Amino acid sequence: MKLLNHTLSYLAVMLLVVIGAWATIFYVNMLDEIQDSIDDGLENSKLLIIDKVKEDTILLHKTDFMESNYAIHAITEETARNYHEAYLDSTLYMQNEEDNEPVRILKTAFRATNGKYYELQIVSSMVEEDDLIEDLFFAILWLYVALLASVLIINNLLLRRIWKPFYHALDNLERFKPGSQESFTPVSSNVNEFSSLNKTIASLLQRTTETFNSQKQFIENAAHELQTPLAISINKLELLTEKNTLTEDQLHEIGAVINNLERLTRLNKTLLLLSRIENRQFPEVHSIDFNALVNRLVTLFTDLAEFKSVKITVIDKGTLSGNMNAELAEILVSNLLKNAITHNYPGGFVEVTVDGTGLSVANSSGSAALDATQVFKRFYKNSPEKNSSGLGLAIVKSIADYYQLSVGYTHNGRHQFTIRFPEA
Amino acid sequence: MKILVIEDEPDMREVIIDSLEKEKFLVESAAGYHAAMDKVAAYDYDCILLDIMLPDGSGLSLLEEFKKLKKRDSVIIISAKNAVDDKVKGLNLGADDYLAKPFHLAELTARVKSVIRRKTAEGQMMLELNNITVDTGNRVVYVAGQELALNRKEFDILAYFMANKNRLINKTALAEHIWGDGTDQADDFEFIYSQIKNLRKKLKDADAAVEIQAVYGIGYKLAGR
Incomplete structure (x- = not known):
C-alpha cells in the first residue's frame, strides 16, 4: 500500500468516529431544543385557553380535540387537588397522514369561574423522529464521502508533489548496485527532512561503495598473493620432473605433490568464485539460451561420462531463457552436470530436463537420499570420492540466490536437483 | 626467436625462463615497469610475456606505451587476477592472449608458439x-x-x-x-x-x-x- 493511501485509511476511520459522535450529540441536542420550544408553546396555549374559558363557559363542554388542539373534562375536587401538571409524548390519529403520529401533550387541571374543577389537555404535533434520523444520516453520509474525496484529491495532487523527492530517492535506491557505474543523484528539496534524507542516503551509498571496492581489492590481492607461490611451486616441480636423473618412484611422488597443489589451486579459485558471487561482482547480464547451453555442456562432458560409463540424456520440454551473467550460467549448469556424472555408478544415467520455467538434473546413484538441508552447504561431503571439493553445489546455491532462482533437491529412487526461475 | 619476460617475482621469472630456454628460445627478462620500458624501446621481440601487476606501474599502462611506440610484438598477459574485466581490457589494448596464474608450463609453451605462428608469414604454421x-x-x-x-x-x-x-x-x-x-x-x-x-x-x-x-x-x- 502506498504511503498516501495508508494515511488516508487511518483518516477514514478517524473521520467516521468523529463525525458519528458529532452527529449523535447534535441529534440529542436538537431534539431537546425542539421539545423545549413545543413545551413553551403548550404553556402559552394553556394560559390563553384558561383566560378564554373564563369569558365563554360553553367551551367547558368541549370534550373532544376535533378541529382545535385542546379538550376539557370535568374532574372531582379530590382529583384536582392531587393533580400534577405533566408533559407527555403520545400518538394521535392524524387525518392528513392517515396514521398515528407523534404528539406532545400537556395535561393540567384548573378551577373554572363556576367553582368546578376541570382537566385540560393540549396537544401539539411533534417532530417525526425516524424521518429526522433518516435525513440526518444521509446528510452526514454525503458529508463523509465528500470529505474523503477531497482528502484523496488533495493527497494525489498536492502531497504527491511534496513527496516527490522521497519517491525519487526510493527509485534511485532500488536501482543502486555497488560496483556499477550508476551513481546516486540526489534531488534538491527545500523540505529539511527530505534534503537530510537525500544527504544521508548519498553518504551511506558512498561508504557502501568504498567498502565494496576495498573488499574487492582485498579479494583480488589475496588471490594474487596465493596464486603466485602456487604457480611457482607447480612450475618448479614440472621442470624437476623433466630432469632425466629421477627414478620412477621419485617421479610418482612428485606427481602426487603436483596433484595436491592443483587441488589447492582449484580450492582457492573456487572460494574466490564463491566470494565474488556473494559480493555480486558479476554485473554484466545477457539473455541466456539454456537449451543451447545445456546441449553444449553435455557435449563437453561426453568424454567424462563415457569414461564413467554413464549415459546422459537431454529432454527439451520447452525453451528456457533468462537474464544472467554468461560465466555464472555456465558454471551453474556444468556444476550440476559434473555432480550428477561424478556421483554415479558404471551403467548409470543422467537425465537433464529443460522446460519453460526451469531445468532439472536427475541421476542414478548407489547412495541413499541426501540431507536436503545440508546438501547445499559448503564442504558437505557424503561420498567416498576423495577428490570431491564439496563446493560444487554450494556454488550452485549461491548463483541461484544471486538471481533469486529457487533450487531444490528431491530423492525418489534417483537424486534430482531442480532450478526454477521466478514466475514472471 | 626472442622473448621478453616481464615479471617481478624472481622465482616465477626464473622458472619461465628455464622452460622457454628448453624450447631454444632466446629469453630476456625485466623485473619492473621501467626496466621493461627500456628494453621494449630498444629492441624488437617476437613475444612479450607481461605480468599485469608490477610493483612500479600497471602492466596495462605498459601495454598502452607499447602501442604508442607502434610495436608489433605479440603480447601475452600473465595475471593472477583472472578477472574478466582485466582480460577484456588487456585484449582491447592489443594483447594477443591472456593466461591466468597458476598455469602449466606446457600451456605457456603452446600459447607462446601459437601467437608467434600467427604473427609470422603464412605457410609457417x-x-x-x-x-x-x-x-x-x-x-x-x-x-x-x-x-x-x-x-x-x-x-x-x-x-x-x-x-x-x-x-x-x-x-x-x-x-x-x-x-x-x-x-x-x-x-x-x-x-x-x-x-x-x-x-x-x-x-x-x-x-x-x-x-x-x-x-x-x-x-x-x-x-x-
Missing part, C-alpha cells in the same frame, strides 16, 4: 617432428606426406603434444587445454586416457615415427622414435 607435420592453420596432419584423418579432439591433443615435443606434459594441463576450464573440478583426469589410446593407435597404423609415452602419476610425453 607448421609443427614438425620426424615424419609428422601438423598444419595448425588448416588443421591437417601429415605422416610422411600422407594426410592422417583425426577427429577434433585427437587433433587438438596431437597439436598440443607437438608444441611441447620431448617435454613431459601434466595430464591436468592436457585436460584443461582440450576440455576447457569446465573440467577443472572433475579432479579425475583418467578419462583422457581413452582419447590418447585412439590417437596412439592411429599414429601407429600410419607408421608415424613418434610415440606418446606415459609417465605414471604425472602425464605424457611425445618423443621421436
